[in-house]
Amino acid sequence: MDKNLCIIPVRGGSKGIPGKNARKIYKNISLLEWTINQAKSAFPLNNIFVSTEDHELKNITLNNGIFLVNRPMELATDDATTASVVKHLLKEVDFKCERFNSITILQVTSPLRQKKDILNALNMINQENYDSVLSVYKSDNSAAKTYILEEGNAKSLLPNYEFLSRQKLPIFYRRNGAIFSVKRELFDLTGKLWGGDLGLVIMEKERSIDIDNFEDLENARKYLNNYQEK
Structure with a gap:
């Protein structure tokens, strides 16, 4: 796996939880350090990079x-x-495209992935029949009942699924960002992070928390406290 690059993109600004990515997620381990430890379990140390503008996270x-x-400030905005x-x-680490042939992103706000999930993604992306891989969870079938408005219509x-009965609908999967x-x-x-022939790493819904507010953070902490103590 020496050609697989791991990127942990993380920034200091957070409207929902100030200083979110430096907050403790399990015992005295911050969200960023937790994700770094997960990366270390699956990638060679020299293949792991963190991109941030924040002094504490650095x-x-x-x-x-x-x-x-060091992330430029213009790349640390909400947009x-x-x-x-x-x-x-x-551009900073592999400008000539010689060192890495795949990129894996681990988002700090999705801390409940496990080593097996990362290794599954790497196994798939290293195969010829996948161009990209996403982690997902089984969702409900509400997407088949969802509409958008375009010019009032x-x-x-x-x-294709709008009029099918629930029993005939396929299984729907939702990205969890992990x-x-x-x-x-x-x-x-x-310039896209997924596309082409797409593979899925299926995670449980309870492990698909994307931390956006204090309730998400507490739920993730509770899960880890229960899981790690078993």
Whole structure:
């Protein structure tokens, strides 16, 4: 797996939870350090990079022996995309496209992935038949009943499934943000973190918390306290 790059994009600003990514998630371990430890369990140390603009998060990164890429402030705003952060980091660490042939992103706000999930994603992205891999959980079938308004007219999001009975609907999966893996070739070509032939790493819904507010944070803490003590 020496050609697989792991990126942990993390910034200091958070409206829902001030200083969110430096807050403790389990015992005395911060969200960022927790994600770093998960990355260490699946990637060679030299393949892990953190991108951040925040002083405290930089210190956490360096104290854990991880390579740091200083993120420009214009890429640390609410409007900045993860893809733009990845593009900047690649210019810093692999400009000639010689070192890495795949990119895996671990989001700090989705801490309940496990080593097995990351390894599943890596196994799939290293195969010829996948261009990208996402972590997901089984969702309900509400997408088949969902509409958008365009110029005052309602349009079904999934017209092929709009009139099917519940028993005939396929299983729906929803991205949970824990893992994104993409081949370098596809990212360089499209600038997108997923696309092409797409594989899924299916996680349980209870492990698919994306921390956005204090309730999410407490639920994630409770899960880890219960899980780690078993």
